[in-house]
Amino acid sequence: xxxxxxxxxxxxxxxxxxxxxxxxxxxxxxxxxxxxxxxxxxxxxxxxxxxxxxxxxxxxxxxxxxxxxxxxxxxxxxxxxxxxxxxxxxxxxxxxxxxxxxxxxxxxxxxxxxx
Amino acid sequence: xxxxxxxxxxxxxxxxxxxxxxxxxxxxxxxxxxxxxxxxxxxxxxxxxxxxxxxxxxxxxxxxxxxxxxxxxxxxxxxxxxxxxxxxxxxxxxxxxxxxxxxxxxxxxxxxxxxxxxxxxxxxxxxxxxxxxxxxxxxxxxxxxxxxxxxxxxxxxxxxxxxxxxxxxxxxxxxxxxxxxxxxxxxxxxxxxxxxxxxxxxxxxxxxxxxxxxxxxxxxxxxxxxxxxxxxxxxxxxxxxxxxxxxxxxxxxxxxxxxxxxxxxxxxxxxxxxxxxxxxxxxxxxxxxxxxxxxxxxxxxxxxxxxxxxxxxxxxxxxxxxxxxxxxxxxxxxxxxxxxxxxxxxxxxxxxxxxxxxxxxxxxxxxxxxxxxxxxxxxxxxxxxxxxxxxxxxxxxxxxxxxxxxxxxxxxxxxxxxxxxxxxxxxxxxxxxxxxxxxxxxxxxxxxxxxxxx
Numbered sequence: 001x002x003x004x005x006x007x008x009x010x011x012x013x014x015x016x017x018x019x020x021x022x023x024x025x026x027x028x029x030x031x032x033x034x035x036x037x038x039x040x041x042x043x044x045x046x047x048x049x050x051x052x053x054x055x056x057x058x059x060x061x062x063x064x065x066x067x068x069x070x071x072x073x074x075x076x077x078x079x080x081x082x083x084x085x086x087x088x089x090x091x092x093x094x095x096x097x098x099x100x101x102x103x104x105x106x107x108x109x110x111x112x113x114x115x
Numbered sequence: 116x117x118x119x120x121x122x123x124x125x126x127x128x129x130x131x132x133x134x135x136x137x138x139x140x141x142x143x144x145x146x147x148x149x150x151x152x153x154x155x156x157x158x159x160x161x162x163x164x165x166x167x168x169x170x171x172x173x174x175x176x177x178x179x180x181x182x183x184x185x186x187x188x189x190x191x192x193x194x195x196x197x198x199x200x201x202x203x204x205x206x207x208x209x210x211x212x213x214x215x216x217x218x219x220x221x222x223x224x225x226x227x228x229x230x231x232x233x234x235x236x237x238x239x240x241x242x243x244x245x246x247x248x249x250x251x252x253x254x255x256x257x258x259x260x261x262x263x264x265x266x267x268x269x270x271x272x273x274x275x276x277x278x279x280x281x282x283x284x285x286x287x288x289x290x291x292x293x294x295x296x297x298x299x300x301x302x303x304x305x306x307x308x309x310x311x312x313x314x315x316x317x318x319x320x321x322x323x324x325x326x327x328x329x330x331x332x333x334x335x336x337x338x339x340x341x342x343x344x345x346x347x348x349x350x351x352x353x354x355x356x357x358x359x360x361x362x363x364x365x366x367x368x369x370x371x372x373x374x375x376x377x378x379x380x381x382x383x384x385x386x387x388x389x390x391x392x393x394x395x396x397x398x399x400x401x402x403x404x405x406x407x408x409x410x411x412x413x414x415x416x417x418x419x420x421x422x423x424x425x426x427x428x429x430x431x432x433x434x435x436x437x438x439x440x441x442x443x444x445x446x447x448x449x450x451x452x453x454x455x456x457x458x459x460x461x462x463x464x465x466x467x468x469x470x471x472x473x474x475x476x477x478x479x480x481x482x483x484x485x486x487x488x489x490x491x492x493x494x495x496x497x498x499x500x501x502x503x504x505x506x507x508x509x510x511x512x513x514x515x516x517x518x519x520x521x522x523x524x525x526x527x528x529x530x531x532x533x534x535x536x537x538x539x540x541x542x543x544x545x546x547x548x549x550x551x552x553x554x555x556x557x558x559x560x561x562x563x564x565x566x567x568x569x
Contacts, residue, residue, distance in 0.1 A: 027146065028153035045177035046154070050146060051185040058189070069149070076146045 001041055008042065012052055014091040015042075017084055020062060024079035027053065053078055061087050122165045126151065129173060136179065138187035151176065211396065217266060218392030221259045225388055226381035228255040239376050246296035250289040253309040256384045258282050260391055261312075261319045267395070268322035277323070281315040285559070292563050299504045300563040307508075311555035313338070314548065331545040336460050337394055339405030339453075344390040352382045406461030413454050413471070413478055420481035427488075434492045441509040444489045448516035451482040455523060456544055464537045468530060476527040479520050486517060504566045508558050515554055519547050 019025060019033050027049055034042055056062045061084030069075040080088070126148065133144050154172035159165060176182065187193070232251075237244045265278055285308055294301040320337060321330035356374055363370035426432075434440065458475055490513060497506055526543055529535045 026149070028150045032157075045175070045181075046150060047147065047176040047182040048185055050143065050150075051182075051189045054143075054186075055189050069153075073149055073152065074145060075149045 003042060008044065011042075012044070012049075013056070014088065014095055016049070016052060016056065017061060017080065017088040017091065020078055020080045020084070021088055024077050026075050026077050030078075056084070059087075060084070119165075122155070122169060125169055133179060133183075136183035136186070138183050138190055138193050140190075140193070143186065147176065214267065214396065215392060218263060218388050221263050222385035222388035225256050225259040225384040228259070229380045229384045230377075231255075239380065240372070246294070246301065249305045250294065250301065250308075251286075252305075253312050254282065254286055254289065256387050257309065257312040257316055260387055261316045263388060263391060264316065264319035264322075268319065270319065270323055274318075274323040278315070278319050281312060285312060288560050293568055294563060295568050298569050300566050300568055303504055303508050303562055304559045307555045307558040311552060311559055314552040314555070317548075328542060328545050331548055332460055332541060335456055335545070335548075336403065336405070337391075339457050339460070340394045340397075340403055341390050343404045343408075344393050345386055348386045348390055349383070352378075352386065355382075403461060405457040409454050409457040409461070410471075413458060414474055416451065416454065417474055417478035417481060420478065420485055424481060424484055434489055440489060441493050441506065441513065444486055445509055445512045445516065448482060448486055448513065448520060451478060452516060452520060455479060455520070459541055459544060462537065464541060466537070468533070472527065472531060476524060476531065479524045479527065483517065483520055483524060486513065490517075504562055504569070508562065511554060511558075515550060519544075519550075 015034055015037075016030060019030050025033070027046075031044060031046055031049060034044065053062065053064070057064050057078070060081055062078045063081050064076050064078050067075055067077050129151070130144055130148060133139055133147065134141065139147075151172050154175060155165070155168045158168035158171055163171065232244070232247065233239065237247050239248065261278055261282065265275060270278065289304065289308065292304075294304070317331070317334040318325045320334050321327060324330050356378055359374060359378060360370050363373070427434075455475060455478075458471070493510070497510070522543060523540065526535065526540050530537055530540060
């Protein structure tokens, strides 16, 4: 199954914020976590995560600090800021509204829809 | 181990490749590298060998064009090349920061040198000191510029001596010769000394390798950019002075002394160093401006000159031979030479002849034509009224420039017909530089003797 480009783009911000809601993390781990959560269905082009993270940092939703990995490599960690928590809550409400609207339709509709 | 270093090498290449993208910062590359390495480790653990792991990891990061486009969207300011001089990136010990500190200290020293004569009773505001300042002003500033490049190019001790020689000679000449205050020869010497010393600074700029053709061309490029930066700084300085006047007048004080004795002379002196430092540090960061201006003004000046010749023939009006005419035509030739020089300095010597080259030739030829007409008119006047220092100097300069441009036109013609490579034109120009220097020294040192210091 291929998830459409627009949907991938739209869901990227809430996904990243929600994953950081679980605790501070870094780029590679965030991508791994997304893939885990979606059973590998949601595939990002890895590099694209970084401009997104930087955008969130500029908006003040996340804060980045340089730290060290277990092997001693320089690594940039991100964590949510209070503004990010607030934004995540807003996103959550929006997605839940979309989700429940669709759910209502899915429920009333048999699997094979015919035109 | 061997395989590992091969991987390191490939990661290094990848880094360099990514680093070339303007929108991607070194810090971003670090972050992406951490990602790449994590991915390679994970893939290696799952059984891929390092080569495959590297390829897969790079592929997953995505194609670099769209990645850098995405970065560019987030960091649009990075596409405007910034000439940042903040110590942030390299810290206090970085070469860039040290360079800036030296430049600022030397600029301060030049500013102090401007004010130093006040201690010895030579007041800038005093009309009696005009002659002293006129003769010595380039000695207050240019030695510091020479010192800056001497320091920057790490000149050897013997070369420092060579560098100091023209400045010492100039100091002795300007203050030892019995100039008549306000005389023509004094003004001429004072006017030509900066030219002579500017070329001496070129010795330091080239790190002592002043015979080297490429170094001379680099100094020509530097001079053009320096002039543009200086003009920009002067523009800013004008605004600063305007506000100084406005603010102090607003509280009923007269800022005249502050402006004309402190801000103006010290600023003008310090800006010499600051402009030089900016040109040095922006090299290869920002496009050179002089060749861009050349591109804009070469066709316009060619058009102007042709229009002028056409009008003169059409109306039959002769040149009005006045006092300033010769100097005006000298300046015109200097301008044409500058247009020629900066288009040469920016041109790829291996490129075939283009329309712009033909345009350049048209400009040079029309300038020569106009100048020959002017020379014809002026010679008659000189024959009638005899020689004066000013006329001889202006005439000498005209001939020097005429010879340069005349031979440049011949070379251009031969280049356009495919008989010689473009490099010959460059060599002619860089080889001609000593002629300017020798002439400048002649006017500085010999003219006063010939014309009896009048």
